[in-house]
Amino acid sequence: MTDRKILMIGTAAAIGILAGGALYLTMRPGGDPFAQCSSSAVAGGMGAFGTDFTLTRDDGQRVTDAQVFDKPTLLYFGYTFCPDVCPLDAARNADAEALLVEDGKDVQTVFITVDPRRDTPEILADYTALFSDRMIGLTGTDEEIAAVNRGWRNYYKAHDEEDQEYYLVDHMTNTYLVMPGGQTVEFFSRETPSEQIAETVACYVDASA
Template sequence: MTDRKILLIGTAAAIGVLAGGALFLTMRPGDDQFAQCSSSSVAGGMDAFGTPFTLTRDDGQRVTDQDVFDKPTLLYFGYTFCPDVCPLDSARNAEAEALLTEAGEDVQTVFVTVDPRRDTPKVLADYTELFSDRMIGLTGSDEEIAAVNKGWRNYFKLNDEEDQEYYLVDHMTNTYLVMPGGKTVEFFSRETTPEQIAETVACYADASA
C-alpha cells in the first residue's frame, strides 16, 4: 500500500466550534507485533502518546495509570455538560465495548474529564452509568487534568470567561486504544463505527495474547 497522509482534525464539543489541534498521519510500517491490526499511525509513532498519572476515579479512589490500564481500554477525553459530541462518542464507545464483550474480549472504556471543576466523582459516576457499567470516569485537580491531556496531545479550552456555570469546552474527540501497561497503540476518529472499533481492538487484543 502506498504511503499517504491523512489530516485528522478533532472537532469541538461546543456547538459550531472547531477544536484546535490536528494529527498528521502516515502509514504504519509492518515491523511490530501489531502491524496487521492497523494501516495508520501518527507521525512520530504512537509511543509519543500517553503519560503516567494519578487521578480520582468515579468511586472516589485515587488510581494510577497502571491501576486503570489493566486490560485493553478505549480512552476518551470529554466532559459531562457537553451537549452533543461527548454523549454520542461515549455511546459509540460503549457499543464497541459491548460487541467485544459479546465476542469474549475483556475490555473497558475510560472517560477522562476536561472539566474537573464541574465533573466531580459523583457527577462522573452518574454520567458513565448511562452508557456502560464498565466505563470508568476519571477526574483530578486542574493541574492533573492538564498533564494527562497533554500526555495524549488532547487540546481543550474552557469557554468560561463570561459564565462560570454553564460554559462549554472546546476539545479534541479522538478515542485512543491503550493496552495493558499503558501502551497507546491506536486511535479512532468520530467517523469510526462501533463495528470497526471492535474489529480493530479484537485484532490488537489477539496479537498481544
C-alpha cells in the same frame, strides 16, 4: 533459459525475500506484533502518546495509570456537560465495548474529563453509568487534568470567561486504544463506527495473546 524465465524467477525470489523479511521483522524479538492491526499513522508514532498519571476515579479512589490500564481500554477525553458530541461518542465507544465483550474480549472504556471544575467523581459516576457498567470516569485537579491531556496531545479550552457555571469546553474527539501497561497503539476519529472499532480492537487483543 530465456531472459523472460530468468526475470520471472528473479521476481518471484525477490517477492519471497521481501515477504520473509516482513514476517521476520514482525515476529523477531523487538518487532511489532501489532503491525497487521494498525490503521493510523501519526507523526512520531503512537508510542509518543500517553503519560503516567494519578487521578481520581468515579468512586472517589485515587488510581494510577497502571491500575486503570489493566486491560485493553478505549480512552476518551470529554465532559459531562457536553451537549451533543460527548454523549454520542461515549455511546459509540460503549457499543464497541459491548460487541467485544460479546465476542469474549475483556475490554473496558475510560472517560477522562476535560472539565474538572464541574465533573466531580459523583457526577462522573452517574454519567458513565448511562453508557456502560464497564466505563470508568476519571477526574483530578486542574494541573493533573492538564498533564494527562498533554500526554495524549489532547487540546481543550473552557469558554468560561463570562459564565462560570454554564459554559462549553472545546476539545478533541479522538478515542485511543491503550493496551495493558499503558501502551497507546491506535486511535479512532469520531466518524469511525462502533463495528470497525470493535474489529480493530479485537485484532490487537488477539495479537497480544
